[in-house]
Amino acid sequence: MPADTPPAPPTSKDVAAAAGVSQSTVSMVLSGKWPGRVSARTAQKVRDTAERLGYRPNPAARNLRLGRTRTIMLVVPTITAPFFASVYIGAARVAAEHGFSLVVFTWPLDLDGPFDGPQEAIDGMLASSMAEASLSGMRRPVPLVMLDSDPDGGAPTVNFDIEGAMRDLTEHLFALGHRRIGHLAADIDVWTFQCRAAALEARVPDVVTERAAISITDGFEAAVRLLSRPDRPTALVCDDDTLAVGAHKAAQALGLDVPGDVAITGFDDVILAEALELTTVRLPAEQLGAQAMLGLLDLLNGRTPPRPVLPAELVIRRSTSPSAALTTAAEPAD
Amino acid sequence: MPADTPPAPPTSKDVAAAAGVSQSTVSMVLSGKWPGRVSARTAQKVRDTAERLGYRPNPAARNLRLGRTRTIMLVVPTITAPFFASVYIGAARVAAEHGFSLVVFTWPLDLDGPFDGPQEAIDGMLASSMAEASLSGMRRPVPLVMLDSDPDGGAPTVNFDIEGAMRDLTEHLFALGHRRIGHLAADIDVWTFQCRAAALEARVPDVVTERAAISITDGFEAAVRLLSRPDRPTALVCDDDTLAVGAHKAAQALGLDVPGDVAITGFDDVILAEALELTTVRLPAEQLGAQAMLGLLDLLNGRTPPRPVLPAELVIRRSTSPSAALTTAAEPAD
DNA sequence: GTACGATAGTCATACGTATGACTATCGTCG
DNA sequence: CGACGATAGTCATACGTATGACTATCGTAC
Numbered sequence: 001m002p003a004d005t006p007p008a009p010p011t012s013k014d015v016a017a018a019a020g021v022s023q024s025t026v027s028m029v030l031s032g033k034w035p036g037r038v039s040a041r042t043a044q045k046v047r048d049t050a051e052r053l054g055y056r057p058n059p060a061a062r063n064l065r066l067g068r069t070r071t072i073m074l075v076v077p078t079i080t081a082p083f084f085a086s087v088y089i090g091a092a093r094v095a096a097e098h099g100f101s102l103v104v105f106t107w108p109l110d111l112d113g114p115f116d117g118p119q120e121a122i123d124g125m126l127a128s129s130m131a132e133a134s135l136s137g138m139r140r141p142v143p144l145v146m147l148d149s150d151p152d153g154g155a156p157t158v159n160f161d162i163e164g165a166m167r168d169l170t171e172h173l174f175a176l177g178h179r180r181i182g183h184l185a186a187d188i189d190v191w192t193f194q195c196r197a198a199a200l201e202a203r204v205p206d207v208v209t210e211r212a213a214i215s216i217t218d219g220f221e222a223a224v225r226l227l228s229r230p231d232r233p234t235a236l237v238c239d240d241d242t243l244a245v246g247a248h249k250a251a252q253a254l255g256l257d258v259p260g261d262v263a264i265t266g267f268d269d270v271i272l273a274e275a276l277e278l279t280t281v282r283l284p285a286e287q288l289g290a291q292a293m294l295g296l297l298d299l300l301n302g303r304t305p306p307r308p309v310l311p312a313e314l315v316i317r318r319s320t321s322p323s324a325a326l327t328t329a330a331e332p333a334d
Numbered sequence: 335m336p337a338d339t340p341p342a343p344p345t346s347k348d349v350a351a352a353a354g355v356s357q358s359t360v361s362m363v364l365s366g367k368w369p370g371r372v373s374a375r376t377a378q379k380v381r382d383t384a385e386r387l388g389y390r391p392n393p394a395a396r397n398l399r400l401g402r403t404r405t406i407m408l409v410v411p412t413i414t415a416p417f418f419a420s421v422y423i424g425a426a427r428v429a430a431e432h433g434f435s436l437v438v439f440t441w442p443l444d445l446d447g448p449f450d451g452p453q454e455a456i457d458g459m460l461a462s463s464m465a466e467a468s469l470s471g472m473r474r475p476v477p478l479v480m481l482d483s484d485p486d487g488g489a490p491t492v493n494f495d496i497e498g499a500m501r502d503l504t505e506h507l508f509a510l511g512h513r514r515i516g517h518l519a520a521d522i523d524v525w526t527f528q529c530r531a532a533a534l535e536a537r538v539p540d541v542v543t544e545r546a547a548i549s550i551t552d553g554f555e556a557a558v559r560l561l562s563r564p565d566r567p568t569a570l571v572c573d574d575d576t577l578a579v580g581a582h583k584a585a586q587a588l589g590l591d592v593p594g595d596v597a598i599t600g601f602d603d604v605i606l607a608e609a610l611e612l613t614t615v616r617l618p619a620e621q622l623g624a625q626a627m628l629g630l631l632d633l634l635n636g637r638t639p640p641r642p643v644l645p646a647e648l649v650i651r652r653s654t655s656p657s658a659a660l661t662t663a664a665e666p667a668d
Numbered sequence: 669g670t671a672c673g674a675t676a677g678t679c680a681t682a683c684g685t686a687t688g689a690c691t692a693t694c695g696t697c698g
Numbered sequence: 699c700g701a702c703g704a705t706a707g708t709c710a711t712a713c714g715t716a717t718g719a720c721t722a723t724c725g726t727a728c
Contacts, residue, residue, distance in 0.1 A: 007474075009474060022678050023715080025676090027717080058715075059455040060394050061398050063394035064394040064683050064714080065714080079419045079423065085419055089440070102437075103437050106426070359707065359708080361687080362707090373705080394683085395713090396685055399685045400686075
């Protein structure tokens with residue numbers, strides 16, 4: 001009596017036998033290439049039996065034969081941050097639309113060693129600039145698109161228009177009368193944050209900067225330092241919404257009203273910013289992932305991908321509200 | 335002149351040739367099984383040349399040969415929610431420790447159709463209870479562990495001690511003098527939320543309930559309804575931190591002080607709760623993912639997995655602060 | 669009637685690995 | 699000295715797919 005193992009899934013050979021044709025024919029029909037090699041009658045018969053048997057091609061066999069996996073790896077420091085999760089969503093959607101799947105590889109920021117992820121099983125990589133330093137250890141060149149990274153760095157990139165965002169942001173603050181601006185900077189030495197610092201310093205002559213790890217508590221401490229200065233800034237520009245939350249708490253702890261005594265802005269527009277009604281810069285993270293995936297598909301098809309620069313939108317909320325500033329903190333400015 | 339294609343990665347055959355042995359020997363040495371079939375001398379020679387050539391086994395060939403992929407799929411409604419991202423982290427860590435990789439499949443809540451993810455390429459699944467309804471469409475039985483789902487539902491589960499958490503939560507609120515409690519419930523019909531409602535109603539006789547989709551704005555509206563009742567609750571228990579944020583905003587909008595006029599609690603303890611200083615129930619999401627992955631490994635090895643129930647911890651913060659309640663809202667209760 | 673091009677398929681093989689079946693060599697024991 | 703068990707390998711094959719090389723059939727044109 002045969003053991004009742006779950007029946008093995010049908011192979012193309014099973015379909016061939018059931019349809020009365022050869023395995024090659026099944027393969028040719030289902031691949032869709034080979035325009036005139038199979039008659040319409042036979043093709044239909046094959047498709048019907050494949051459907052009836054519930055045939056699905058074995059991915060391992062296909063990968064082996066074709067020498068590719070249709071799998072892309074996304075390398076990010078963490079997937080827990082909503083920003084990177086959104087990047088994932090955008091990239092995964094485009095990947096799925098093109099028959100690719102996307103795996104996440106989290107490469108913590110505190111690991112500076114060379115990359116040693118599963119390189120062999122993938123056709124290409126999307127890598128956050130925050131993982132850039134680790135990419136040196138690649139054993140063989142893998143098609144690569146960098147996210148929010150130095151456009152002159154060699155690999156194709158997809159970027160945000162940080163300068164435009166910073167222009168809108170500073171003009172907004174200037175219009176509210178802010179002149180002394182503090183910069184609560186992320187203490188990670190990657191391109192995107194360097195870019196934010198440069199863009200801010202280019203527009204605000206006397207910016208004062210404190211650096212902090214991206215967390216509420218570290219942002220809190222750095223903001224306390226900024227807000228305790230004799231020449232206390234009237235606005236804090238934070239590199240990240242999480243830091244802005246810390247800054248908000250710091251202001252409260254020091255008895256300062258937001259936005260009356262100090263305006264606060266974040267970056268990214270994750271749900272935290274909505275919850276605390278923070279003015280922030282909305283970075284279209286899903287678009288970043290989607291565009292990067294499209295660029296990678298270009299690369300895999302031998303085309304040269306574009307290097308898009310995605311617009312970032314200033315989202316004005318209560319933490320820089322002018323009315324609050326005027327009614328709470330000072331007389332009308334003019 | 336040969337085109338300068340990137341050199342193909344070395345195969346076990348290349349290693350065999352370089353070491354002067356057969357391909358079988360290479361395979362036997364590197365697999366580590368086959369204790370006495372190869373002499374120590376030869377084995378070392380094979381390992382050395384493999385190292386020298388930078389040989390890595392081709393995963394597709396291995397998968398084809400062994401009929402498995404060492405890939406697990408995690409099915410969740412969204413990876414953007416920090417809770418599920420943490421589940422992913424925990425599961426991925428355990429998976430990596432055992433040589434498995436983890437892919438994410440997001441199965442949106444609004445899709446009630448049968449599951450049609452890439453079933454063939456995986457050895458097993460972890461599925462959130464929020465995707466449970468979709469699992470009927472599986473073509474062939476796949477080893478499965480359910481997350482935070484009905485323990486009597488057939489598949490192995492990993493759960494939180496919701497009843498214990500609700501006991502701690504209600505006792506905390508009772509101790510603060512709260513008697514009329516509103517329940518801001520998630521309007522998703524899955525086990526975990528049914529469980530929360532049941533646990534709450536078992537302990538609080540006259541709970542009033544409003545349901546809302548899990549978002550700040552929907553939570554806001556439902557909370558407004560709750561707080562506008564003639565018999566306005568003095569405490570709102572929310573099924574989710576996101577809902578609690580909406581409730582917080584609703585209280586503000588109605589001119590109610592938190593926690594003076596109304597106490598608010600959330601669920602999950604994501605960063606939102608920290609940012610708004612919400613009392614909440616900390617669900618160990620990473621542990622959930624890790625334990626589920628361990629259970630799935632048991633299942634794959636023919637063992638019967640345990641059905642752990644993970645403790646949930648009450649995290650008391652400002653939104654139920656007793657001192658604020660006493661000083662702001664009312665006279666001392668006794 | 670045969671040569672030929674098109675049509676409609678089949679055949680054989682390769683991808684790289686893992687493993688059951690087989691073999692050669694050697695030391696030892698009866 | 700022949701048999702035999704252990705040791706140390708090799709050989710051959712299968713996994714399921716895709717595809718270049720090959721073949722059979724037929725209608726048509728010379």
